[in-house]
Amino acid sequence: MSIDWIKDELEYMSFSDERLNKRLLKIVSKLSESPESKLSEAFGDKEELKRFYEFMSNNSVSYKNIIEGGSSKVIDRINLENRVLIASDTTDIDYHNLKSVDDLGNVNQHAKGMVVHSSFAINLSGVPLGVVNQTILSRANSVKKESKNRHLKKIKEKESYKWLAHYLYCQEKIDKPFIYIGDRESDIINLFSLPRLKNQDLLIRSMHNRKLENSDLKLYDFLKSKPILGSIKIKLSSRKNDLPKDTKVSIRYSEVTLKVPANNPDKKDLSASKMNAIYIEEINSDVSSKDRIKWFLLTTLPINSLEDAITYLYYYTLRWLIERFHYVLKSGCYIEKLQLKKEVRLSKTLAVYNIVAWRLLWLTYESRKDESQECSVFFSDFEWKYLNLTVAKKENILDVPTLKEATIMMAILGGYLNRKSDPPPGVKVIWKGYR
Numbered sequence: 471m472s473i474d475w476i477k478d479e480l481e482y483m484s485f486s487d488e489r490l491n492k493r494l495l496k497i498v499s500k501l502s503e504s505p506e507s508k509l510s511e512a513f514g515d516k517e518e519l520k521r522f523y524e525f526m527s528n529n530s531v532s533y534k535n536i537i538e539g540g541s542s543k544v545i546d547r548i549n550l551e552n553r554v555l556i557a558s559d560t561t562d563i564d565y566h567n568l569k570s571v572d573d574l575g576n577v578n579q580h581a582k583g584m585v586v587h588s589s590f591a592i593n594l595s596g597v598p599l600g601v602v603n604q605t606i607l608s609r610a611n612s613v614k615k616e617s618k619n620r621h622l623k624k625i626k627e628k629e630s631y632k633w634l635a636h637y638l639y640c641q642e643k644i645d646k647p648f649i650y651i652g653d654r655e656s657d658i659i660n661l662f663s664l665p666r667l668k669n670q671d672l673l674i675r676s677m678h679n680r681k682l683e684n685s686d687l688k689l690y691d692f693l694k695s696k697p698i699l700g701s702i703k704i705k706l707s708s709r710k711n712d713l714p715k716d717t718k719v720s721i722r723y724s725e726v727t728l729k730v731p732a733n734n735p736d737k738k739d740l741s742a743s744k745m746n747a748i749y750i751e752e753i754n755s756d757v758s759s760k761d762r763i764k765w766f767l768l769t770t771l772p773i774n775s776l777e778d779a780i781t782y783l784y785y786y787t788l789r790w791l792i793e794r795f796h797y798v799l800k801s802g803c804y805i806e807k808l809q810l811k812k813e814v815r816l817s818k819t820l821a822v823y824n825i826v827a828w829r830l831l832w833l834t835y836e837s838r839k840d841e842s843q844e845c846s847v848f849f850s851d852f853e854w855k856y857l858n859l860t861v862a863k864k865e866n867i868l869d870v871p872t873l874k875e876a877t878i879m880m881a882i883l884g885g886y887l888n889r890k891s892d893p894p895p896g897v898k899v900i901w902k903g904y905r
Contacts, residue, residue, distance in 0.1 A: 483539030
């Protein structure tokens with residue numbers, strides 16, 4: 471990777487000591503060159519590795535200022551778009567092998583680690599723009615006890631407040647229109663009741679079959695009673711561990727008004743939420759009825775036509791990119807294999823790896839979007855000349871390839887076959903090729 475993009479990406483990460491700025495540049499550069507390697511291998515010698523540990527132990531450097539510095543750069547990219555998607559999601563980073571680290575929280579009843587909630591910006595073409603916000607959550611020592619009593623707590627006392635906190639952060643920081651997208655865990659009436667500015671919308675997959683105003687039917691039965699208004703083939707990551715596939719779905723939609731649950735501890739501060747609901751059901755004949763996808767989406771976006779509903783379904787499918795981002799962090803950057811001995815070091819290293827993981831994911835999708843874009847936005851001169859020589863075997867290695875061409879050549883090094891019938895290379899073969 472060209473060093474220029476790293477300098478640009480770290481523009482807003484400024485520390486009081488200039489030596490720390492230079493050190494961070496070196497750290498990101500080394501980790502970018504070898505994202506899957508052990509730290510000792512990535513840094514090459516003991517002195518460089520020592521400088522890394524010193525940086526991560528320095529009290530002048532915090533997880534928060536790395537995240538916020540990175541977020542400012544992401545917002546610069548957002549400002550170049552007319553509207554963006556903000557996919558929000560939680561992942562558990564499991565450090566059960568680090569027995570000696572006693573300041574880690576729980577990720578479940580059996581393992582220690584970090585519970586990380588991220589909000590990830592994506593443009594409407596499906597190109598990742600980076601981490602807008604990320605927080606490490608504190609989970610109670612007794613996960614089981616907390617789950618039993620959670621219905622008695624107000625939303626600000628629950629872990630699920632993360633969805634509201636990240637939406638409010640986006641409201642404060644982002645001036646451009648955005649659509650905040652969440653999976654079933656984000657189906658929270660308190661989120662729907664938040665005051666919204668114009669063009670700061672929600673697109674949430676429903677988990678609760680909620681009661682409705684002015685109808686004896688609950689949400690799901692109400693939507694199923696509506697006529698099918700159309701069908702479409704769309705790429706869905708339909709089942710666990712599957713890559714997106716063309717899936718035929720039927721579409722129904724209607725305006726609904728969701729009642730506030732009577733047992734909600736915050737009900738005095740909440741009001742019924744008027745939203746649009748979309749029911750998507752898989753209609754592929756080769757999939758049994760019980761295994762078919764059935765999605766209920768809730769949105770504050772207006773639906774004036776079938777085309778609107780189809781567009782919002784497409785937007786929701788792009789939420790899959792935040793899962794790919796977490797996948798790259800874990801399976802491409804191997805953050806769960808870090809052997810750092812303190813939580814503060816682990817969190818700061820995570821903040822740095824966010825940049826590396828985003829850049830790999832960005833290349834995967836950016837290279838598909840603009841076939842004429844020059845490769846210099848990602849590849850150094852040495853790298854693309856090397857690809858011309860060893861993969862394309864060009865007589866003239868000074869013939870500058872496009873970003874798409876260079877990315878495919880790099881993916882071939884990672885095992886991509888590049889047959890006519892093959893889909894574009896995925897992030898895994900791309901990072902293998904870069905290695």
